[in-house]
């Protein structure tokens with residue numbers, strides 16, 4: 501691994517290696533072990549879109565690996581004076597960056613940036629448009645594996661705005677590769693993916709039918725910022741049909757796990773009492789996000805080092 505841009509196309513061995521490495525950072529008591537494998541490296545967070553969880557956990561993760569971390573304030577950068585993205589990247593490279601962690605509103609932005617930087621830089625996608633959010637998917641996989649066990653026996657439902665969700669897309673690819681028994685997407689037709697047949701998921705417009713006997717229920721936020729207003733459902737209308745509640749989950753398996761990547765909109769896609777209740781793993785997901793991002797950063801640097809060693813020997 502050097503760049504980490506998508507879960508799509510990665511092998512089960514690589515995804516499992518990320519989960520195993522992340523597990524090795526968890527101490528079993530809610531804490532996270534430090535490991536100074538990024539000492540002397542510089543991680544730059546380039547967030548062109550808002551973030552609470554991803555940006556902060558990348559920063560915590562990089563610090564726990566002893567990296568130097570810089571959060572570039574894009575709104576105050578010289579892009580406002582007409583500097584191009586490419587020039588900005590090259591200038592940051594000259595400041596001895598080793599890894600760019602990138603979030604951008606445009607699908608494909610992380611791939612574009614990876615194509616523009618010099619080979620010694622690793623790029624990690626922290627969410628691009630509606631395309632991919634691979635570290636979120638991997639922290640969700642870690643949550644599922646730690647709390648429900650092996651993927652092969654599991655039915656996982658993703659509920660809500662699937663069409664505009666980079667999280668759903670990355671989760672679906674990861675769940676398929678890791679061998680989940682069944683993947684369901686549940687939502688109104690306007691918020692379901694058009695390419696669900698290629699994605700290989702079961703589609704449900706009826707929440708109760710879709711939740712029947714599921715092991716894991718993942719609620720998603722309506723991605724207002726990525727939607728034409730004509731598609732936008734009203735909050736109370738959405739909640740009345742698709743809001744995840746304790747009552748509606750009674751058709752699922754008794755120990756169903758409740759997840760949400762955050763930020764949550766209480767009373768829109770999830771009942772507040774459910775989000776805060778004993779079945780909810782929402783804050784555990786955030787905590788595991790540190791370990792997963794530590795794993796991805798460490799493996800990216802190992803990939804860089806392997807590439808440099810290969811270059812030096814040829």
Ligand code: CP
Pocket residue numbers: 550551552553554555627636761762763
């Ligand atoms: N889940 C997630 O990506 O949250 P943030 O937008 O706060 O980073």
